[in-house]
Amino acid sequence: MKNCIIASTSTVHGSEPLAYLQEALLDLYSDVEEILFIPYARPGGISHDEYTLGINNIFKKINKKIVSIHMFSDPIEALKKAKGIYTGGGNTFLLVDQLYRNGIIESLKELINSGVPYLGTSAGSNICGLNMKTTNDMPIVYPPNFKTLGIVPFNINPHYLDPDPTSTHKGETRETRIKEFHNLNSQPVVGLREGSWLRVYKDDIVLRGNLTARIFEKNKAPYELQTNSSLSELN
């Protein structure tokens, strides 16, 4: 039993954070009043308190209360009591590092697999894959492991960007990077464009949003998956 939204981004251009997901969140968190927020990914200038306050203001609009895991002395206890969970974006290396260092990675995995409604955006979505080896983030800390939750049997590449045919820049395109990943790893990668999300419910995984997703499988040409299609067979 799983009940998750795995979203490419919290915010799409020109709209408020999570606004594009509002209906989907009302469905995900229909039986939940209070959501446990995991702010660990955020390395930026704002504190966990400020980050949580901002998230709380967003969730007020759908009448949900936010409490943050960093406010609890025992994070595992906080997790076990949670009726809904949201892991926000930032830096995936930092998020994974903190999940390991706070000893909560196994508990988080168990809870999501037991059906506690879970929203991940960006870094919070990356950790739903088998490992974090397809993050776009800068490795600003060295986590104890790259293995993540494996809520879905493939990897996520959030904020997926198509190659820019006019670019003169010699850095690798996203597609090249994922091809290089497949020279060393075998699991599929779902390139989720901003505005797309995966709706995981029980054993179903369905692409939602207005856009197609780009699917990368080892030894296969990448291809586009239409929205509202199933990914349940991808592994």
Add this chain to the structure above:
Amino acid sequence: MKNCIIASTSTVHGSEPLAYLQEALLDLYSDVEEILFIPYARPGGISHDEYTLGINNIFKKINKKIVSIHMFSDPIEALKKAKGIYTGGGNTFLLVDQLYRNGIIESLKELINSGVPYLGTSAGSNICGLNMKTTNDMPIVYPPNFKTLGIVPFNINPHYLDPDPTSTHKGETRETRIKEFHNLNSQPVVGLREGSWLRVYKDDIVLRGNLTARIFEKNKAPYELQTNSSLSELN
């Protein structure tokens, strides 16, 4: 005694690989006939043999011969005999992983610090910094450590890209990423644009090429460094 070129990229748009560095390479390798190539960074479709062959063709133009470290049964012996070294680009995680797993990171550091002429491009430049935490690459493998050679007392960000003011994409800009790095780390970062390189000679470090570099120091606004300026005091 150090004698290095630390270049943002091997290739600038519209020209042949290393062509823009030709004069600088003739100077760097003036007393060297044969250069030891380190191909470990390359995860792509081509083999180490093919990669080496391509590099050999490039160096033919300046009458240098290339031998690759992967051809030797004892890579440390190969390194110790080398009169000049070149580490090419690809994926920094893979390069660092291979340097550790082949047990050559310390030998490489010693040799460069003893004055063996060294060229790094892209990933091969990243490893000249204190650590690889400011690479742009995808973490397709988990290296035993992020610590690198520390040939210069700061970090490198190769292929440095300015923020695109017209972008609607919500992924972090390069500048944001480096700011986030500084929330957790203290060493300066040199954002080297494509076409720029650092010329390290004895204790001098000078920016070369036609462009300015962007310098990031913790708790300081980022600033531009003019070409031909010294970075010897940056640490």
